Structure formats: structure tokens, C-alpha cells
Amino acid sequence: MGSVGIVKYFDYTFGTDESEALRLDCGKKLSPVTIRYETYGTLNNSKTNAILIIHALSGNAHAAGYHSDTDTKPGWWDEMIGPDKPFDTNKYFIVCSNCIGGCSGSTGPRSINPKTGKKYNLDFPAITIPDMVRAQHRLMEYLSIPKWLNVVGGSMGGMQALQWAIDYPDKVESISAIATCARLSSQSIAFDWVGRDAIMKDPVWVKTQGNYENELPEHGLAIARMLAHITYLSDESMNTKFGRKLREKDNYSYDFSKNFEVESYLEYQGQRFVERFDANCYLYITRAMDYFDLAAKTKGNLTECLAKVKSRFLVVSFSSDWLFSPQNSKDIVKALRTNNKDVVYCNIDSQYGHDAFLLEVETLGTLISDFLSSVHERVQKNA
Amino acid sequence: MHNNYQIFTERPDLSIIAELIEKNSKVIDLGCGDGSLLDYLTKAKGVTGSGIELYQDMIIECVKKGVSVVHDNLNNGLSEIKDKTFDYAILSQTLQSVDKADDLLKEMARVGKKVLVSFINFGFYKARLQLMFCGKMPVTKSLPYQWYNTPNIHLGTINDFRTLCDSIGLKIIKQISANKKLKTVSEYWPNLFAITCVFMIEEK
Incomplete structure (x- = not known):
């Protein structure tokens, strides 16, 4: 091949x-x-x-x-x-x-x-x-x-x-x-709503009312992607891939920094996504999916x-x-x-x-x- | 000519079913396995066919042959299919493993103008002898499972099947026994000498 x-x-x-x-x-x-x-x-x-x-x-x-x-x-x-x-x-x-x-x-x-x-x-x-x-x-x-x-x-x-x-x-x-x-099911519409909410509450998006130019609402888009990414996986595949594995350390850090591997994986996915995708496009396309009813x-x-x-x-x-x-x-x-x-x-x-x-x-x-x-x-x- | 096909030498009931089906008819094969029968019928008889199958590896084999198949469990019924969509609805050696054989037969007679069913006859003399003389549930070439692991949860005899059809309003049009070695006696005393049997039935 x-x-x-x-x-x-x-x-x-x-x-x-x-x-x-x-x-x-x-x-x-x-x-x-x-x-x-x-x-x-x-x-x-x-x-x-x-x-x-x-x-x-x-x-x-x-x-x-x-x-x-x-x-x-x-x-x-x-x-x-x-x-x-x-x-x-x-x-x-x-x-x-x-x-x-x-x-x-x-x-x-x-x-x-x-x-x-x-x-x-x-x-x-x-x-x-x-x-x-x-x-x-x-x-x-x-x-x-x-x-x-x-x-x-x-x-x-x-x-x-x-x-x-x-x-x-x-x-x-x-x-x-x-x-x-x-x-599209009610559950999927709900996930799309939360994803868009994350974007539309991003400080850059709020400040520009969505008409942003060079400074991008990256934070909101990354959250939307992390959320969506979870819905693309299954409980079983996440357990197989990450389980409860900790990253780097052997112990909990007893604060809110990244402890688990799955946390750093999601953050990575969110970061990669903002490099190649746009927040407003995400709004428009997820909305198109919400409206979809054959x-x-x-x-x-x-x-x-x-x-x-x-x-x-x-x-x-x-x-x-x-x-x-x-x-x-x-x-x-x-x-x-x-x-x-x-x-x-x-x-x-x-x-x-x-x-x-x-x-x-x-x-x-x-x-x-x-x-x-x-x-x-x-x-x-x-x- | 179709006796040259391997599936027919292994499964005489399929050979009988294939012979009974008229050219260019519409057929659904329930529990169609790897799609061999549908493939044969499409090529040799110009049949338009489709199947329902439970196992993924079998689905893949069907698609390889170009056979249209839906991944489903027969116990889910056929409610989405309209009345008399098919000329024939086939169920070969699968009746014994469905949850409600009577309901499925009725559904088949609804979606198909004619129903072709084959099953292993538990009244076959070898099965009777094992139960009679060994006092044990029969294990034969066509029934190779032990009583505790068999997927065949509804075993019956030819006479049982005839009684069932009568009680659920189905008419038996044809009954053809399969036993190459004891061909003549199995035609006279099917319940005792037929290993498998093919029935053609329809709604009364």
C-alpha cells in the first residue's frame, strides 16, 4: 500500500x-x-x-x-x-x-x-x-x-x-x-452549547463581542475542545490509555495543578486545537450540527x-x-x-x-x- | 449444477432451499452467515437478496461477496419491514437458537410471501437411540453440543414443527426431508429418519 x-x-x-x-x-x-x-x-x-x-x-x-x-x-x-x-x-x-x-x-x-x-x-x-x-x-x-x-x-x-x-x-x-x-441528539446539542458558552465567555471574545482580530479567544476554544474531546473517547479507552496514572510525580501535589496524565493529555489536545482552528468557526459549525435534522x-x-x-x-x-x-x-x-x-x-x-x-x-x-x-x-x- | 458448491455438500438443506427459489425473486435470509447462499442465489438465479446477521466477522464476509447485510439480532424482530416485501424469507438451521421461534415464524410469514425454514430434526432415530439407551441428551454430527453449552435452546421434531405451524395459523405447502443415505425411508417416515427438513410455509 x-x-x-x-x-x-x-x-x-x-x-x-x-x-x-x-x-x-x-x-x-x-x-x-x-x-x-x-x-x-x-x-x-x-x-x-x-x-x-x-x-x-x-x-x-x-x-x-x-x-x-x-x-x-x-x-x-x-x-x-x-x-x-x-x-x-x-x-x-x-x-x-x-x-x-x-x-x-x-x-x-x-x-x-x-x-x-x-x-x-x-x-x-x-x-x-x-x-x-x-x-x-x-x-x-x-x-x-x-x-x-x-x-x-x-x-x-x-x-x-x-x-x-x-x-x-x-x-x-x-x-x-x-x-x-x-x-443531532439532545445530549449532543447540550455539549455543543457548553462548548460555545466557553468560547463566548472568553475574555477576548467578550471584549470584542466576537469581532476579534489578531488577539484570539484561545482559552475558550481550548476548553470547548477539551470538553468535546472527552465525548470522542469512551470510558474504557480512557481507562486503558490513562487509568489513574500520575504525571511525573509519584504522589498527589495536593493543589489544583495537573496531577493526572489524563489532565495533561486534555490540555495538550486543547492547545494543539487552537493552533489550527478558529473559535467563531467552532460556533458556526457546531450550530450547523445542532440544526441538523434529516x-x-x-x-x-x-x-x-x-x-x-x-x-x-x-x-x-x-x-x-x-x-x-x-x-x-x-x-x-x-x-x-x-x-x-x-x-x-x-x-x-x-x-x-x-x-x-x-x-x-x-x-x-x-x-x-x-x-x-x-x-x-x-x-x-x-x- | 449447484451441487458443486461447497456450501451445498456440507448443508443439504441449503441445496433444497436453493432449488425451491424461483429466478429473479426477492429474498431475505435471516441469519445469513457468510452470505454464501445469497451470493449463489444472486449469481445463479438473478435473485435480489439481503440478509440479517449477528456476527461481525460474518458481516465482513458478506460485504466481501457484495451481499447486502444488516448487523442485527433476529430476536429484535422484523417490525420495520413492510408486509410481503419479499418473495421468500429464509431461515436455515437458526430456528432452534432464537428466543421466540413462534413469533419469528409469524413475522417471516408477514414479510415474505413464502417462508423457507430448515432445522435439525430432534426426532431423528440416532437422537432417540442415544436418549433411550444411554439415558443422555443426544450429541450427533449435526448436534455437536453438550446439553449445558448448546446455543440450540429450542430443539424440536418435525412433528412438533407441524403442530406449531398449525397452531399459529401457518400453512405448510411443502416438506422435504434430507438424508442422502436413507432417502426413501426418510421420505416415508421423516420424523424418524430425516436429519434435517425443509418446510415451505405461508400465511393461511
């Missing part, structure tokens, strides 16, 4: 002319819109081998390979994408784009508002999961891809994948929805909202994931079965919690690889 090697990103900008603007669910328009994306592999002549990979909350368009010779870390799903890997770049043409509202190249709250010449910050319009999908669809048209062989995502990426099946039923051959849900237009009836999908589905959950629990996936599978849709479902036995979708590479990779092969085979046969 190989690497895709050195890769570069592209920026596609549309809607410079207001008539081409992206219409958002909140009623506002976004223009212009830049979408950052990367591609791996080659689009075949019949254009039937394109796969859209959608990242999770804090992900970006850099899914595989390296940006330079000195780059130490590969893209976020490098283990899955490349020659002879599950997303086999010898066979498939892979596209990964950064979602709108993000801070990794695509238009978001930290982009320049053309009307003011300053950063949008809180002037940025509220965005939703269907808005993100609509923007990806514009990219799809720009790339002249008539139909995705597969749209795949984990967590928030999975929400978008499901949305694709509903909003563009004729443009997706198959969907892989991993560790995701059809609507069945909103069918009065909460999931079966009805999935009645017209035409894709084949791969749904995967992880046994110890309590943030996007297996029950969330089972609800999707049930609704698909009631509609007599073609669905594969596996609840992978794992102790890693929600993070399993990035860690259970072997089992998930096998499922994805075999599922893609059978979809690909069918498409080639019918071509």
Missing part, C-alpha cells in the same frame, strides 16, 4: 456575481464563495469513478498525502486513501473539500467580507448542513462530475453524506455514513424523508460510541429497510468511542473497500 505522495490544494471561487451567490437556509446569500479542495487519483473517461470524501467538524480538505517534503504529518485519512488502500487511487478519483463556515481555506467567519473589507466574524450568515452540501454540489458541477460513485463521511461528514442522498438522489450511486446520525421537512418522519433516495447505503457505527451511538445508525437503517432500500450495516466492535472512525482502520477499511468494489463493479457492468 502506498501514499499519494506530495499533493496540492485548489481553490474554486464562485458567486462573485451576486446572481450566482449561494442561497442559504437562513434566507441570506453568500457571495463570493471559495471552496478549498484536494483530489487524488484520476477521473476516468466515463466519469464514473469519482468519490467525495467529507470531513468531520474540525477536519479539512487535506485528507491524504503531504504538502511538502518537510511536511511531518500526512492528511487526516491518509491510512484509508492511496494506491491499494480502501479508497484505492489506482481505481478511484477522490475529491475532498473543506466545508463552508470552516477555517481551512473555504469561505467562513474569518474570511474577508467584501462589503466591509474586514473579517466577517459574526456578520457571517448562519449555515446549515444542507448549505454545506449545496456548496459541494457547486464544486461537483465545476469539476464536471455527473454522479458520485460514493459520498462518504464520518460524524458531521456522515450527516452531509446522508443529506446528499436526499437532496441529490440522482447524483449519488452510493453513500457511506459512518458514526453519524439522522438528527427529517425536518417530513415532520420528523425519517422513513418518509428517505423514501425517494436511490443510493445504495453502507452504514457503520461503533459499539462504544456514545456521542453518535449505534442506535442513531440503527434508526437510519430501520428507515431505509422500511423503504426497502439496499443497505449494508455493521456495528463494529470497538473500545475507542466516537474516535473509532479514525482508528479502526482495518475493519472499517475492509468494509469500505469491499463495499466500494461491489458498487463499482455494478456501475461498470451497467455502463
Whole structure:
């Protein structure tokens, strides 16, 4: 299995002319819109081998390979994408784009508002999961891809994948929805609220009313990340990794400094996060997840909202994931079965919690690889 | 031709089931294992099939074959599936290990126009002889477990099954016994000489 090697990103900008603007669910328009994306592999002549990979909350368009010779870390799903890997770049043409509202190249709250010449910050319009999908669809048209062989995502990426099946039923051959849900649960909305509260009570955020420039609300963002990070793990995986291990010392210090390893781990995660992510983006994207309800237009009836999908589905959950629990996936599978849709479902036995979708590479990779092969085979046969 | 498949030499009941299924039909296989039967039916009979399976390693094997399968426990029921979605609902040698065999059979007859069930006949003469002469619960090639560790919690005979179908409003359309060595006698006295038996049933 190989690497895709050195890769570069592209920026596609549309809607410079207001008539081409992206219409958002909140009623506002976004223009212009830049979408950052990367591609791996080659689009075949019949254009039937394109796969859209959608990242999770804090992900970006850099899914595989390296940006330079000195780059130490590969893209976020490098283990899955490349020659002879599950997303086999010898066979498939892979596209990964950064979602709108993000801070990794695509238009978001930290982009320049053309009307003011300053950063949008809180002037940025509220965005939703269907808005993100609509923007990806514009990219799809720009790339002249008539139909995705597969749209795949984990967590928030999975929400978008499901949305694709509903909003563009004729443009997706198959969907892989991993560790995701059809609507965000009350518990997850609650966690998002606390995370945003930490940001919105950060002294820098308060002082600037969210319209910060160079001085950043890092403290609040780090707290939000630490909280969220706990929800990505499981009780079992934390016990296995840290237990009650103390850091450095043999004894308690009898004060409130870091004593336990798990404490310093969380602090580290929070610090790393503020280096690569923005607080206002965190507000906008978590809000988009809160609003996500696949069945909103069918009065909460999931079966009805999935009645017209035409894709084949791969749904995967992880046994110890309590943030996007297996029950969330089972609800999707049930609704698909009631509609007599073609669905594969596996609840992978794992102790890693929600993070399993990035860690259970072997089992998930096998499922994805075999599922893609059978979809690909069918498409080639019918071509 | 399908007798060349390994699954059919190991499992004569599957061979009988495969023969009974008409071309291009819609099939659900409950407890489909590694998906071999569905794979065969898809390739040889143009069947549109899907399965339900409990074990992860089996799911992975199904996906490898391109078989659509849902990871679930049959004891959770089939309530999400609409009436008569399938032409056939199959349950091969799994009936004995579900919680409520009667409820599952009724559900199968609801979602499938026809139901194909196979199970190991506990009335088989070798099983009877062991109980009669050794005074011990039978352990045979097709029932290799001890009484204390068997996953087969609802063992029954062919006659038991016929009585059950009658009492829950299911009609037996076909009954085919499997015992290669004692083919003729097992057709005459299935309850005594059939190792396994395949039933085709439907709602009355």
C-alpha cells in the first residue's frame, strides 16, 4: 500500500456575481464563495469513478498525502486513501473539500467580507448542513462530475453524506455514513452549547463581542475542545490509555495543578486545537450540527424523508460510541429497510468511542473497500 | 449444477432451499452467515437478496461477496419491514437458537410471501437411540453440543414443527426431508429418519 505522495490544494471561487451567490437556509446569500479542495487519483473517461470524501467538524480538505517534503504529518485519512488502500487511487478519483463556515481555506467567519473589507466574524450568515452540501454540489458541477460513485463521511461528514442522498438522489450511486446520525441528539446539542458558552465567555471574545482580530479567544476554544474531546473517547479507552496514572510525580501535589496524565493529555489536545482552528468557526459549525435534522421537512418522519433516495447505503457505527451511538445508525437503517432500500450495516466492535472512525482502520477499511468494489463493479457492468 | 458448491455438500438443506427459489425473486435470509447462499442465489438465479446477521466477522464476509447485510439480532424482530416485501424469507438451521421461534415464524410469514425454514430434526432415530439407551441428551454430527453449552435452546421434531405451524395459523405447502443415505425411508417416515427438513410455509 502506498501514499499519494506530495499533493496540492485548489481553490474554486464562485458567486462573485451576486446572481450566482449561494442561497442559504437562513434566507441570506453568500457571495463570493471559495471552496478549498484536494483530489487524488484520476477521473476516468466515463466519469464514473469519482468519490467525495467529507470531513468531520474540525477536519479539512487535506485528507491524504503531504504538502511538502518537510511536511511531518500526512492528511487526516491518509491510512484509508492511496494506491491499494480502501479508497484505492489506482481505481478511484477522490475529491475532498473543506466545508463552508470552516477555517481551512473555504469561505467562513474569518474570511474577508467584501462589503466591509474586514473579517466577517459574526456578520457571517448562519449555515446549515444542507448549505454545506449545496456548496459541494457547486464544486461537483465545476469539476464536471455527473454522479458520485460514493459520498462518504464520518460524524458531521456522515450527516452531509446522508443529506446528499436526499437532496441529490440522482447524483449519488452510493453513500457511506459512518458514526453519524439522522438528527443531532439532545445530549449532543447540550455539549455543543457548553462548548460555545466557553468560547463566548472568553475574555477576548467578550471584549470584542466576537469581532476579534489578531488577539484570539484561545482559552475558550481550548476548553470547548477539551470538553468535546472527552465525548470522542469512551470510558474504557480512557481507562486503558490513562487509568489513574500520575504525571511525573509519584504522589498527589495536593493543589489544583495537573496531577493526572489524563489532565495533561486534555490540555495538550486543547492547545494543539487552537493552533489550527478558529473559535467563531467552532460556533458556526457546531450550530450547523445542532440544526441538523434529516427529517425536518417530513415532520420528523425519517422513513418518509428517505423514501425517494436511490443510493445504495453502507452504514457503520461503533459499539462504544456514545456521542453518535449505534442506535442513531440503527434508526437510519430501520428507515431505509422500511423503504426497502439496499443497505449494508455493521456495528463494529470497538473500545475507542466516537474516535473509532479514525482508528479502526482495518475493519472499517475492509468494509469500505469491499463495499466500494461491489458498487463499482455494478456501475461498470451497467455502463 | 449447484451441487458443486461447497456450501451445498456440507448443508443439504441449503441445496433444497436453493432449488425451491424461483429466478429473479426477492429474498431475505435471516441469519445469513457468510452470505454464501445469497451470493449463489444472486449469481445463479438473478435473485435480489439481503440478509440479517449477528456476527461481525460474518458481516465482513458478506460485504466481501457484495451481499447486502444488516448487523442485527433476529430476536429484535422484523417490525420495520413492510408486509410481503419479499418473495421468500429464509431461515436455515437458526430456528432452534432464537428466543421466540413462534413469533419469528409469524413475522417471516408477514414479510415474505413464502417462508423457507430448515432445522435439525430432534426426532431423528440416532437422537432417540442415544436418549433411550444411554439415558443422555443426544450429541450427533449435526448436534455437536453438550446439553449445558448448546446455543440450540429450542430443539424440536418435525412433528412438533407441524403442530406449531398449525397452531399459529401457518400453512405448510411443502416438506422435504434430507438424508442422502436413507432417502426413501426418510421420505416415508421423516420424523424418524430425516436429519434435517425443509418446510415451505405461508400465511393461511
